[in-house]
Amino acid sequence: MTGKARRAVAAALALAATAPMLSACFEEPSAHEAVRDFLVGWQTGDYAAAARRTDGDEKVVRKALEDAKLQLDAASFRFDVKGMRRAADEVEADFEAEVDLGENNPLWEYEGKLPLHLVDGRWKVRWSPGVLHPRLREGQRFAVEVVSKGRQPILDRTGDSLQQEATLHVAYVIPANLKNADELCERLAKVTGFPQDRLLSRIRSAPPNVQVPLVTFGRTRFAQLRDQLTAIPGIQLTEQKQALAPDSPEQIVGTVTAVTAEAVQQLGGPQRAGDTVGRTGLQKAYQEHLTGSTDTRVITVDLKTMQKTELKKWEPGRSTSSIRTTLDRATQRAADTALTAGASPGMLVAVQASTGEVMAVSSTKEYHQEKDALAGRFSPGTAFSIMSVEGMLKARLSPKQKIACPAERSVAGAGFRQVGSPAGMTPTLQANFATGCVTALTSLARRIDGADLEASAARFGIESSWTLPLKGFSGSMKPLKNDAATAQAIAGQNVSVSPLSMALVAGAVASGTWRPPVLVTDPQTFDPSAEVDPAKAVKQPNPVKIPEETVSTLRTFMRAGVVGGSARAAAAPGDPVHGITAAAAEGQKPLAWFVGWQGDIAVAVLAQSSDPTAGAAVAGRFFRGLNADL
Template identity: 75%
Template sequence: MTGKARRTVAAALTLAATVPMLSACLEEPSAHEAVRDFLVGWQTGDYVAAARRTDGDERTVSKALEDAKIQLDAASFRFRVKAVRRAGDETEADFDAEVDLGENNPLWQYTGKLPLHLVDGRWKVHWSPSVLHPDLHEGQRFAVDVIPEGRKPILDRNGDPLQQEATLYVANVVPATLKDPVAVCEQLSKITGFPQDRLLSRIRSARPNVQVPLVTFGRAKYAQISDKLAAIPGIVVSPQKQPVAPDSPAQIVGTVTAVTPETEQQLGGPQRAGDTVGRTGLQKAYQEHLTGSTETRVITVDLKTNQQVAELRKWRPSRSTSPVRTTLDGPAQKAADTALFGTTPGMLVAVQASTGEIRAVGSTKEYNQEKDALAGKFPAGTTFSIMTVEGLLKAGISTKQRLACPVERSVGGARFRQADPPGGTAPSLLGDFASGCVTALTALARRIDGTELTASATRFGIESPWTLPLKSFSGSIGPLRTDAATAKAIAGQNVLVSPLSMALVAGAAASGTWRPPTLVTDPKSPDPAAEAEPPKPPSPIKIDDKAVATLRTLMRSGVVAGSARSATAPGAPVHGLTAAATQNRKPLAWFVGWQGDIAVAVLMESADSTAGAAVAGRFFQKLNAGT
């Protein structure tokens, strides 16, 4: 027995136990028995037993009770007797009805009346359609109108949609024109996999003279089965334009598909044709905000004309669908896509330094914008030296200090190698930062406290417990208990970061304050049913003023005289550093920096350590040009 059936029987037993208490109100106990037997039979689906307690034709009444359930597509009926009044040979019972209109529809509650009179010495319900509802009359039937709201868009910060219209194909029928609805649903079920009984109940509960959508298909699926659909009599396919094709950044925005039998189960019950489901990205995260809200009406229909007679009840959407407003910026996104076009595999994340708002997420086809650009775990390389500045200053180290950049260096047993070290006299620490010389920078490990270095990384957001609606990674750093471990951290070998986390590091250096990332500004939570306020993001962290000033000098030098020279662009000065790293034998090239209030992190799969800087330069150029 299903859970629904158990609930129905339990409710019936409650009714049976409660109604006898009304017998004291009646002079003839059999009148109460007639009320009880009729309502219990109706509620439990024993329509013959219910019909026997009426003065109507048994087959006619049984069919009317069964049809009411079908026409309402009702999961269950539940009743409670309110009062029974006696006036001579006539009696009238008032009852409350509660009709469950299905898993995705509301409960319909109304008050009905049962007129009773004596027939051959027995109390009987005087039958008419108004027994089912006071406003249902001869020659009429119930019907349910369900009107879904269209899917809302995902918008960028300027209010422009981040998706384009795509064509979906909806298989419809007009119930009154179908000669054999059962056969139609059987054939459609075989083709689509949707349960035959759900398709049939949708037809039977709808208004007979209106087009009823049954199943929606995407372009590819429709192309596969269009001939089979055309062979089903009564099926009419109509194309519909819906804003479901994602614009860039497509993997952040996410994909949308028509509801399938599989997604119908995932969404928790039967959906209406035309409904769409987000499969990835923000479309999935904000599915409940973007779609699923419906208006439902219970009406009566004239059986001859199939026209609506009366509206018995209307429910407006229980919750409003709403657009999702993001921090993404159309021009910045276009600049990111253009900068990466035709390059080696790579990614770019741009944030507004003064707010932490994500402006663009770009990637080549080899990388996923969510799983890699936001949530990827990559070695930081010497970009981690940005976070060593506070420790250097506390140790009294000057950026003008001479520090050699040899080909190889060993620190605490850990060996480091610098490809193509600069020749001539020993460069200054400023030059080592600008060129990302790993052998020079790791030499400072013995002069920097590992605990303080970890604390500095924390101030730049590494391992911060931020929350985004999509997967993301704030970084991680291993324990720094030895000189070797500290040196590896300076080299970024035991520090994992995402491009997003490094863009925020650049933003902290640019603005003087680290800020957690923001991607969506409205709604506040992906869950519209959430009662509690969403978790507050971590507070901004002020970076030491002296450290910020030093960082700006170091990172400007990286673009003016260091390995990040290709990041130069018109407009405000560009600041930045490059770094090389290796992961799974793949060479990686970082650029971390900013221009004006836009901070970026670029990670390219390249043995050329300047590859990230070149992409950053093209990004800033396109952004400044407004193209």
């Protein structure tokens, strides 16, 4: 027995089950049989069997039942008999209908009536369009109107859109003007890859005189297919403007494309022409939040006057809204300008020190703003010595203590080499910190307990469990089991960080409290494991207050880094700039860090350069550009 046959039998039994109860009220059970046979036939698609139980022309009834399914784009009908009444030779049955509108999602439930009378000794349903629905009349048909709310924007911190207008191209039809909808959909399916049956169902279920969008194309795809589209009789083309092109930071905001046949298979659900799909960045992470909301109406249409009557309307089951980010246009502009004005590839992440909010993410073409600036894994060099200050204070090391800065040093078997000035000198601890002398700083590993360094790194968010709607990396470090490992950590050699994690470290020194990063403020919940449904709350770690003595010492050290240390290029008008530089490497590529802040803006810059001050130069241009915009 086929699945369809089994469902038919099950449905028949379900409807027949009411007969014993109802037949007790009447002398003639055959009226129940007529109701059962008609509704079972309608429900299972055996329209001929249903038609035979009416007094109408069988061909007319069969077509009306079949058309109702097509016009509603219905996946299924289900019926439940609620009662029957008899008056003389007339019977009226009450039933409840449940129509699954398939792609359009909602279930349509309504109450109907079946009038029956005796015809040549047999009970028959008195046929009229009102049998299908009490408000359907002669000369009318069902239709379904689905209106998309459109894609919502991604906003900066002030509420301005982070997208620019782009042109989409829409292929549409007017059903009443089509000579052969089947052929049109067959040809369109071959050209676009969209399922032929879904294209056809949209045409059949739409009001006859309206524009029905079938497929939407971006500029490149449209240029490839335009000639093939115009060759299909009945296809019409129009342009549609939508705010889709991302503003800076483009890779964070993300790209959007028109729905493709492949996207429909991946996303599922009622994706329709005119819908859009986020491909990268926040557009992808918040796809379900930004789009997909529709108003759905079941209506009747008078085929002469085209007047519409609403039978049922559904508000969107899932609301859509814009995404409010923490990004700041002026800060982003200053970051972009600072990087493009330099000769070295690089990245810059700026956060608000007092909140952890990400204000700018910028990179040159050699790096990716999400994969590298937020989630990259790089050696921090001596910038990681920020974590060692707490251990220095615990060991009662004075900032004025003289520590030699030789060209080379070995600590418990681990070798280190200082490149450039002030190798061979004996500056103070503060000066060594300000210049990033790796041979001097690593010598402190014998005085600093590895467990203290690990605890300090944790307070500054290294290996913290913070998360973002996009990929991010909080840093990692290997266990510090001996002096050699501790020295390597001070030098940033057995540690990995991202520019974002180091910007948060700078913010912690500036504000006195480490805070997890924030990129999106509304909605405030997301599920980082879901690519398209940011719906579940994720608990962020609590802010961590940094010991006051540690903060005070670091502020002094990092101010000295700009005033007389290797970070002098970061100096800018306005509030004092604090920061340090560090040299590191990514394979064979030399890297130059700057980690610091001005006012409430903390930054981490990573430049691909053998000049250890290259990051500070970018930071200086950034701060000066930001001050010029204020």
